[in-house]
Amino acid sequence: MNKLLFGTAGIPWSTKPRNTIKGIKQVRKLNLDSMELEFVHSVNLNPKTALEANKTAKENGIVLTTHGQYYVNLNSLDLAKFEASKKHILDACRIANLAGSWSICYHMAYYGKDEKSHVSERVIGAVKEIVKKLEDEGINLWLRPETGGRITQWGELNELIELSLACENVLPCIDFAHHYSRSLGKVNTYEDFKNILEELEKKLGRKCLDNMHxxxxxxxxxxxxxxxxxxxxxxxLNYKDLIKIWKEFKIKGIVTCESPNLEEDALLLKKNYEGKI
Ligand SMILES: [Zn+2]
Incomplete structure (x- = not known):
């Protein structure tokens, strides 16, 4: 990425009729730069529509990202659910890849009653397997473990970093609102946000800050x-200081807005970033 792009988590509300292809065109009309395909409830594109989305995105200069299914748990003790979770991720990655998606993010696991370190070990093992399969199939996109918003969800900063260090083509998806909520409102100052970016740069290098999701x-x-x-x-959420830090660190990549009002807050973030409001 050569700059920081802003977009919506899913099809903008102002899109009529509200489908993926029209959504991509609407993102362009709104002067936004990216759209996240929401596979959270199911992989809702078939290969044909995925290819059409890919073409439409390229024609309109829009970068697509994907949010994977909510119903995966790479720490499930039920072996069938564990195996199904890996399959769900692979299925989503294949379609996301046809759509030309740059990145796909996941809430990878729940701690359950396990030790955090043990959960990380299981997640790392499973993701290594997934990454290997993707590589064998020639699928090239960032697979992203996302910050968990709840304290029961695997996905603290150090866990995201550990997984990224262990696997190729894996980098964190940093959800700043989730860092705020899982810390019960503590992670919300200029210093806190700065610490997150510093830690990412220290452990994962400038490449991470140049490819942020x-x-x-x-x-x-x-x-x-x-x-x-x-x-x-x-x-x-102290989004004004957050934006200040993004600018100071000259990060690049994609900011996806997951507010219920989608394009309204995506534009609010983008305009603030550009100093227009
Ligand atoms: Zn998120």
Whole structure:
């Protein structure tokens, strides 16, 4: 990536009719730069539509990313569910790849009753297997473990980094609202955000900061972390300092806005970043 791009998590609300192809064109009309394909409930594109999305995105200069299925758990003790989780990820990656998706992110696992280090070991083993299969099939996209918004979800910063170090073609998807919610509102200052980027640069190098996949949205939390996503002006996430840090570190890549109002907050972030508001 040669700059920081901004886009929506899914098809903008203002798209009519609301389908993937029209969504990509609408992102361009809105003066945004990227769109996340939402495979969260199912891989909802077939190979033909995926190729069409790929073509439309290229024609409109839009970068596509993908959010993988919610229903995976690479720490499931049920062997059938564990195997199915790996298959779900592979299935999604194949279609995302046909769509030309630059990156695909996942909430990889839940801790359950296990030690955190043990969960990481299992996740690393499974992701290594997945990455090897993708490589054998010639599929080339960033596979991204995302910050878990709840304290029961695997996906602290150090866990994302550990997995990225262990596997090729893996880098974190940093969801700043999730860092805020899983810390019960503590990670919310200029210094906190700076620490995250410094840690990423120290452990994963400049390559990571030049290829960031970020999620940012408003969020409500309770004692176990994320409750629900809300719009940025409905919560106290300190997004202005966050943007300041993005600029200071000259990060590149994609910021996907997961607020319920999608394009409105995506534009709010982009305009703030460009100093237009
Ligand atoms: Zn997210």
């Amino acid at each position: 970020i999620h940012t949205e408003g969020i409500e939390f309770n004692k176990s972390g994320e409750k629900k996503h809300v719009n940025l002006n409905e919560c106290n």
